[in-house]
Structure formats: C-alpha cells, structure tokens
Amino acid sequence: MPRPQRDWSDIPGTRERMAEMRAALPQPVLPANVAIEDRTVPGPEGDPDVPVRLYRPQGLPQPAGALYWIHGGGMVMGNVEMNDPYCANIADKLNVLVASVEYRLAPEDPFPAPLEDCYAGLAWLWRSREEFGLDPERIAVGGASAGGG
Numbered sequence: 268m269p270r271p272q273r274d275w276s277d278i279p280g281t282r283e284r285m286a287e288m289r290a291a292l293p294q295p296v297l298p299a300n301v302a303i304e305d306r307t308v309p310g311p312e313g314d315p316d317v318p319v320r321l322y323r324p325q326g327l328p329q330p331a332g333a334l335y336w337i338h339g340g341g342m343v344m345g346n347v348e349m350n351d352p353y354c355a356n357i358a359d360k361l362n363v364l365v366a367s368v369e370y371r372l373a374p375e376d377p378f379p380a381p382l383e384d385c386y387a388g389l390a391w392l393w394r395s396r397e398e399f400g401l402d403p404e405r406i407a408v409g410g411a412s413a414g415g416g
Contacts, residue, residue: 278374282344295352298359300325303351308391311383318369319388320347322358323399330402332363335389339412342381343373350411364399366392381413 297303304321336354338345347354347367358365370384389408396403409415 278343285344289349297352297355298324301355301358303355308388310387311380314380314383315371317384317387317391318347319391320351320354320367320369322354322365322367324358324362326362327364327400328362329400330405331400332361332405333392333396333399333401333407334358334361334363334365335392335406335408336365336367337370337385337408337410337414338367339410339414340372342370342378342413345372345413363405364401 302321302323302325304323306319306321307316308319310317334354334357336350336357338347338350340346340349347369350367354365354367357363366388368385368388370381370388373381392401392406393403395401396406
C-alpha cells in the first residue's frame with residue numbers, strides 16, 4: 268500500500284496518492300438490491316451541469332425518505348465513488364433513496380463553485396421529489412468533512 272500522505276500542498280499529487288490508496292484496499296461488495304444510477308442535473312446558471320449518483324433500493328416505499336449526501340475531501344479532493352459502499356448500504360438498511368453529488372473541486376474551480384454545485388444538486392432533488400415518490404418532510408442532508416460531517 269502507498270505511504271500515507273504528509274504534505275498536502277500538492278493537491279493534484281495528493282489526489283493521485285489518495286486514489287492509489289483507495290485502489291489498494293479490498294473492494295466491498297455492494298448490496299445486490301440497490302440500483303445505482305448516474306444522472307446529470309442542471310448546474311448553477313452559466314456553469315456546467317452537475318453529476319449526481321442515485322442509490323435506490325428495490326421496494327422503495329412510497330412516499331420515501333431521502334438522504335442527499337455530500338462527499339468529504341475539503342472540496343479539493345474526493346468523489347462519489349469513494350462513498351459507494353456507504354451510500355448503497357444506507358439506502359439498503361434505511362430503505363431510502365440516497366443522492367450523492369459530484370461537485371467541482373478547488374483550486375481548479377474555486378469557491379463558491381463546489382458549494383453552488385452542492386446546492387444545485389439538492390435543488391434538483393427537491394424539484395424531482397414527485398418523480399421519486401419522496402416525502403418532502405423526510406429529505407435529509409448529510410456528508411463527511413466538507414459535506415458537513
């Protein structure tokens with residue numbers, strides 16, 4: 268396994284080393300009854316669209332609860348893939364729809380771009396609540412590190 272990162276000033280290099288460390292770990296088996304779907308949703312005005320990954324368990328009750336997940340990484344690194352096992356298991360165990368946003372990263376896209384992407388994804392989920400049969404009073408926002416955890 269690659270050595271732990273000590274100098275975080277080289278953000279692109281740090282991203283590469285973090286990806287190498289994640290790739291060296293055993294890959295967990297995702298719950299078979301959770302469908303994973305990638306969507307692209309409208310981004311902030313004048314900016315690119317925002318990727319959102321959905322984790323939908325079979326037999327999702329109607330109306331359903333939802334968790335809007337924001338991955339960690341200080342808004343400079345990380346991606347939705349790193350939380351696939353967590354998000355899929357939350358969807359499975361809690362029987363809710365999980366939507367995880369792939370926000371743009373700084374420094375290539377500095378503040379407020381990552382935050383605006385997160386909001387755009389959440390606004391899309393709210394507007395799409397009827398499509399997914401969501402209970403508007405049971406939509407939660409969560410995340411790790413930059414995501415608010």
